[in-house]
Amino acid sequence: MEKELVLIMNLFLLAIVIPAFAEAGDGKITVTILYDNNAFAPGTQADWGYSCLIEGTEKTILFDAGTKPEVFFHNVEALDVDLTKVDLVVISHEHGDHTGALAQVLEQNHGLSVYHPVSFSGTFVSSVKQAGATSVPVTEPVEIIKDVYLTGEMGGDTKEQSLILRTGDGLVVITGCSHPGIIEILERAKQILDEEIFMVFGGFHLLRHSDDEMVEIIEQFKRLGVEKCGAMHCTGDQQIAAFQDAYGENFVAMGAGKVLTFTAAHSLKAGSPEL
Secondary structure, three states, X not given: OXXXXXXXXXXXHHHHHHHHHHHHOOOEEEEEEEEOOOEOOOOOOOOOOOEEEEEOOOOOEEEOOOOOHHHHHHHHHHOXXXXXXXXXXXXXXXXXHHHOOHHHHHHHXXXXXXXXXXXXXXXXXXXXXXXXXXXXXXXXXEEEEOOEEEOOOEOOOOOEOOEEEEEOOXXXXXXXOOOOOHHHHHHHHHHHHOOOEEEEEEEOOOOOOOHHHHHHHHHHHHHOOOOEEEEEHHHOHHHHHHHHHHHHHHEOOOOEOOXXXXXXXXXXXXXXXXX
């Protein structure tokens, strides 16, 4: 009788624990574009700037914070995004089109950690601390949570970092403006993890690049094995069109409200990413 009671209790505990685990880790990582020069989803507003929300990783990450707080929060509301679920913030570089709504985000979410290149100004660091958040300066490549990496500070006059997701589909590289050079960022990602790059998206900062220069850059994308491309923000309209022509069905149209879904690296069986 005692053994039967123990068995019943164990089954009862499993009934509680297993569904909770399944809900917490469904094997998917989603990235929602909150801010971009173009609007993708109905009801969102377009404006020069960039921000995205990463969910399904060990912690929910806000990457960059757009330009105008009113546009940022309009899109957050239009997309029914719950910013209270944000656990940490990553800022790519110290330009206003990537930090615009950060102060308001930190006011709403107390105690967040903000990862930023080590060279950021004292004014930025002080504002983060005054908001009750923790400033986390980044110098070298680092894994900030399981399967989420930062490239470390890169570049010359404008220091910048990018984010790398290690997914079941391959590496996903998320850039802010790519001031250090998009090819250099991709090469750094492969140096850090030595795995295939499934997708790169974000601003590539190629506005002033000629058609001939774009041919060379796209050839290097292919040489590095980049399977899918989501050029956006500061890449430039003509340059985005060049990527679209070169990548065809593997070019992913971006904009505010776009949701990307990837297979989590820990999933036992990789599924088809929803792009």
